[in-house]
Amino acid sequence: MLSREKTRQVLLIGLVAWVSSCGPKQEQPPMQNAPVSVDFQEIRQSEAQVEKKYPGSIEGSVNVDIKAQVSGYLDEIYVREGEYVQKGKPLFRIKGDVFQEQVNNADAALKAALAAEESARIELEKMRPLVQGKVMSPVQLQTVESNYASAKAQVAQAKAALGSSQINAAFSLIKAPVSGYIGRIPNRIGNLVTPADAAPLTTLSEINNVFVYFSLSESDFISFMKDRKTDEGLNTVELIMADGTTYPQKGRVEIASGNIERATGSIPLKAVFPNPDKVLRSGGTGKVVLRRTLTDALTVPLASVKDIQDRYFVFALGDSNKVAMRPIEVSGRAKNHYIIKSGLKEGDRIALNRIDVLTEGMPVEPGKTGVADATGK
Numbered sequence: 001m002l003s004r005e006k007t008r009q010v011l012l013i014g015l016v017a018w019v020s021s022c023g024p025k026q027e028q029p030p031m032q033n034a035p036v037s038v039d040f041q042e043i044r045q046s047e048a049q050v051e052k053k054y055p056g057s058i059e060g061s062v063n064v065d066i067k068a069q070v071s072g073y074l075d076e077i078y079v080r081e082g083e084y085v086q087k088g089k090p091l092f093r094i095k096g097d098v099f100q101e102q103v104n105n106a107d108a109a110l111k112a113a114l115a116a117e118e119s120a121r122i123e124l125e126k127m128r129p130l131v132q133g134k135v136m137s138p139v140q141l142q143t144v145e146s147n148y149a150s151a152k153a154q155v156a157q158a159k160a161a162l163g164s165s166q167i168n169a170a171f172s173l174i175k176a177p178v179s180g181y182i183g184r185i186p187n188r189i190g191n192l193v194t195p196a197d198a199a200p201l202t203t204l205s206e207i208n209n210v211f212v213y214f215s216l217s218e219s220d221f222i223s224f225m226k227d228r229k230t231d232e233g234l235n236t237v238e239l240i241m242a243d244g245t246t247y248p249q250k251g252r253v254e255i256a257s258g259n260i261e262r263a264t265g266s267i268p269l270k271a272v273f274p275n276p277d278k279v280l281r282s283g284g285t286g287k288v289v290l291r292r293t294l295t296d297a298l299t300v301p302l303a304s305v306k307d308i309q310d311r312y313f314v315f316a317l318g319d320s321n322k323v324a325m326r327p328i329e330v331s332g333r334a335k336n337h338y339i340i341k342s343g344l345k346e347g348d349r350i351a352l353n354r355i356d357v358l359t360e361g362m363p364v365e366p367g368k369t370g371v372a373d374a375t376g377k
Contacts, residue, residue: 035365036357040317040349041304048297048339050332051289053240056214056271058284060205062178067201069171070094071194079182084278085204087179092201094193096172102165110158113151120144120151180206181281205282210275212239213256214288215266224290228253231293237271240287241279247286249274298344299337300328304352314344315351315358317366323351325360 072094079091127144130136183203187193193201216224228234239247251271260267271288273280280286305328306313312330315323328343344350349366351358358364 035321035363036354037367038315038323038354038358038364039352039367041301041352043298043300043340043344043346043348043350045296045298045346048294048299048334048337050292050294050334050339052220052292052332053287053289054214054216056212056239056286056288058280058282058286059211059213060180060207060282061209061211061272062180062204062206063282064177064180064204065200066091066174066177066204068092068094068174068193068195068197070099070168071192072096072098072172074187074189074191074193077185077189079185079202081182081185081202083182085176085179085182087176089176090173091176091182092174094172094174096169099165099169099172103162103169106158106162106165110155110162113155113158117148117151117155120148124148174201176204178204178206180204181278207275207278207280207282210273210280210282211256212251212271212273212286212288213268214271215261215264215268217266218260221260221267221269227292233291233293238289238291239271239273239280240289242285247273247280249276251288253290294334294339297334298340298346299334300340300344300350301352302333302336302338304350304355305338306355312338315355316344317349317351317364320363321366322361322363323358325358 074092075095076093077091078093079085079089085091124144124147127136127141131138131141181204183205185202186199187201224234235253237251237253239249239251241247251273254270254272256268256270300314304314306315306325312328313325314328316326318324326343328338329341330338331341332339351364
């Protein structure tokens with residue numbers, strides 16, 4: 001049997017062990033997280049194309065409102081809406097009976113004037129020898145000469161009246177002044193048409209070449225005029241059509257106005273496009289694409305830029321493989337790249353991925369490092 005003293009020792013050891021097991025456990029120090037693996041890109045100067053798009057309206061190279069030049073009832077319509085016509089083709093005929101009667105009347109008046117002129121001429125020829133023989137006085141000769149001059153003037157007046165009536169008669173047949181496509185025809189046979197009508201009989205649009213009008217702000221216009229001297233590409237533009245596809249023909253830029261519009265602070269330009277397949281029609285819309293080439297641009301991919309409340313940031317690799325969050329300014333966009341105005345310099349390395357988890361001063365494990373493709377292609 002154990003002695004009483006040993007029993008007390010065993011019980012004391014057990015009590016100490018029990019108390020120790022019930023006490024608070026000492027916390028272990030936390031494990032450090034492994035650095036995030038991030039790919040980087042080294043910034044280099046290279047060529048880039050800045051692309052800007054401007055909404056434009058399409059017009060034919062010639063747009064003509066066809067109006068009546070004489071009043072009358074519409075007698076014939078020779079064309080259909082949307083039809084392509086050649087220059088000189090008859091379009092409309094106004095009932096011309098009254099105009100033909102005016103021609104007949106003027107023709108009769110001219111014949112009467114010619115007869116009076118001939119009579120006055122004969123009288124003059126008879127008078128001259130009589131005056132020379134002193135049978136008639138010189139005053140009488142002057143009177144006959146005056147009558148002859150008046151008869152000649154009446155002939156000229158009658159010829160002018162005949163010509164005017166013939167022109168009016170010709171105006172009753174309305175022909176196409178240019179080749180092009182017929183627009184809407186609001187009038188019908190039997191309608192009274194006059195030169196004072198607000199709405200034209202139709203419109204005629206020549207679209208072998210079309211004009212696409214667009215506007216630049218004053219600052220953009222100044223930059224455009226400076227850059228086009230050294231960048232020939234700015235004189236050639238593309239057109240994105242209403243369906244979102246790119247028109248296959250290239251256009252050339254021309255100034256459409258010499259003044260800046262005060263109300264909008266912009267100046268209109270036009271791009272001239274060939275239209276051999278007649279795809280572009282007057283009244284249509286599209287977007288004119290201007291591209292400017294930069295030879296020494298610094299660019300970063302869109303995916304590497306963090307946008308916070310309209311401010312742009314990138315994560316640059318610093319000392320000890322820690323990233324620094326840098327604010328940048330951008331001057332434009334070249335397809336899938338931003339063009340840097342300030343905030344970065346050549347040789348900087350920026351993070352390409354994991355920017356959603358990166359923070360200021362965060363250690364990283366640099367992965368592969370590429371060289372920036374600043375072409376924007």
